[in-house]
Each structure stands twice: as structure tokens, then as C-alpha cells.
Amino acid sequence: MELLAIVAHPDDADIFCGGTLAKHADRGDTVTIAHMTKGEYGGFETTEESVAATRAGEARRSGEYLGATDVTFLGFPDGRIEYSLENRLELVDTIREHTPDLILTHYRDDLHPDHRVTARLVTDAYYMASLPLVETDHDPCDPDNVYFFGKPTSSFDPSVAIDITGYEDQKAAAIAAHESQVSFLEEHGGIDGEFDNLVDGVAAEDTTLGKQTGVASAEGYVPLHEQAEEYLG
Template structure:
């Protein structure tokens, strides 16, 4: 089985679905994390290139922590992702290149404009990826489903839950690899992260979802197509 997480920024995958990705990787599934941007706005340096270089290195370490087969960057600009046909076709090509069974991405209702734009691009590209007359380098493919993750402060109400009990420390370690971003978000708590302490806040949210579903810790998703599952498949 192949999972493709398409996220706006470095650390998004770790925060929202890191436990799920690690659990699938441990099962032997192929896990790819595709980042729309290199997160060049998320830092203290005045030089975007320096921030991006630092964050890319941190992201590759965190991807390794989660067991990702591939960590890639799609070249969009942080804070400047826009919806266009050209960009949608680029995501179609990304999906076709990896031919995933399942796609994970942001929920449509989110404070961050990059998250909103990514959600719309991925959702529409998912439909277009299977159309034979949509011409890209790779052949058409037909993923089974898209699972959306989101922030508890939005209208996001998960209906599919993955038990990540036992993966809490690994998820925290993956987030902690984003050393420059953890420090940045702690200074901007309530704006970017909704948590004064990023790692503790994420763990608390996972524990809350776990209590709702009878496990120690869980991550929640909204599927594009409803179906029952033990894993995202």
C-alpha cells in the first residue's frame, strides 16, 4: 500500500498525521511526504533561502524518524500558494508520479491560506488524476480516497480515527526535529500553532481524540469517501 501526504509546510505532516504515517511505515507501507513549500517564511532569519535550507534539513530528519520512504519538495512559495489550473496540473503530476492508494492533506477550512489552497488543489487534482485526456508526464492513476486532517480550532470534525497509541514519543521526536520551527511557533503561539507549547499541545489534542474513541492517543481525519478501516486504506 502507498500513502502520499501532500502538506503545505515542513512540520505539517508530523503535527497532523505523524503517528499515522509512522504506523503505516512500520507495517511496510510506502509513505511519501510531499511539501508544497520549504517553509521559508517560518523563521527568524531575514534571508528566506537560509530559513528554507534549515527547514529542509530538519524535515528530512523528521521524515526519517517517521519511516518515510521519500521526502520531497514541490517548489511552491511559502505564504503564496494560489489556486490555478497550472498549479492544479502540477499536483496531478505529483499524484500520478507516486500512484498512491491514499492521499492525506489539509482540511478546506483552516486559518492558514496555504492550507486552504493546498486542500483545494489536492482535492481537485485527485479527481483529475484519473482522467486519461489530462496530459501529464505520468500515466493516469486512481487513488482510493483522500483523508483530510485539520486544526481543532476550525470547523474540522473528524469521523475517521487512527489509534496511534505507542507512537506518541516517535511523533514528538519527529516534531522536535523541526528545532527552528518549534522555537518560532512557541513565540507565535496562538497564531500559527494554537498552542503555547507545540509538542505538548499536539500530544494533548491526540489524547483528547483518543478518549473520544477509547484509546490512549489518536489522530482524526475526514474522508472524502466514507468507509470503515483499521488503517487508512
């Protein structure tokens, strides 16, 4: 099985689906993490280029903790991802390049604009990836399903909980590998105040969902097609 996680920024995959990715990699599945941006807005007192270089390096190291086969960057600008036909076709080609069975990405209801646009682009690109008359550099493919992850909100109510018991330490190490971003979020007040203790906070959320579903730790998803739930687990 091949999994493709398409995320807006370095650290998104680790926070939202790191346990699931590690679990599938441990099974021998192919796991690819594609970052829309390098997260160049996520830093203080430095240039965007410097932040991007640091965060890309951290993302590659975190991918090693999760057992990812490939960690790639799609070159979209942080904080400025736009919905357009051109960008949608780029995502179509990304999906076709990796020929995944399953795609993991952001849920449409999210405070961060990059997350919202990524969710829409990936959903529409998934629909178009199998159409033979949609021309891109790679041949059409037909992934089985898209699974959306997100922060607990009034509208994000996961119907699929993936047991990640035994993969908590890998996930924590992968998140901690984003050293510059962990520091940035802990220092950055306001809307990111919830990340005062990022690693422990994410672990607590996973434990809460786990208790609700009868396991020690879990990550939650909303599948695009309910009938294909059994593929992820």
C-alpha cells in the same frame, strides 16, 4: 499500500498525521511526504533562502523518524500558494508520480491560506489524476481516497480516528526535529499563540481524541469517500 501526504509546510505532516504515517511505515507500507513549500516565511532575522534550507533539512530528518520512504519538495512559494489550473496540473502529476493508494492532506477550513489552497488543489487533482486525456509527465492513476486532517474547529469534525498508541514518541521526535520552527512558533505571538508548547500541545490533542474513541492516543480525519474508511488505520 502506498500513502502520500501532501502538506503545505515542513512540520505539517508531523503535527497532523505523524502517528498515522509512522504506523503505516512500521507495517511496511510506502510513505511519501510531499511539501508544497519549504516554509521560508517561518523564521526571524534571516533570508528566505536560509530559512528554506534549514527547514528542508529538518523535514528530511523528521521523515526518518516517521519511517518515510521519500521526503520531497514541490517548490511552491510559502504563504503565496495560489489556486490555478497550472498548479492543479502540477499536483495531478505529483499524485501520478507516486501512485498512492491513499492521500492525506489539509482540511478546507483552516486559518492558514496555504492550508486552504492546498486542500482545494489536492482534492481537484485527485479527481483529475485518473483521467487519461489529462496529460502530464506521468501516467494516470486512481487513488482510493483522500483523508483530510486539521485543527479542531467548528466545521472540522473527524469521522475517522486512527489509533496511534505506541507511536507517540516517534511523532514527538519528528515534531521536535523541526527545531527552528518549534522555536519560531514558541516565540511568535498573536495567531500562533496556541503553539506556546508545540510538542506537548499536539500530544494533548491526540490524547483527548483518543479518550473520546477508547484508545490512548488518536489522530482524526474526514475522508472524502466515507465508504473507503477501512483503508486507513
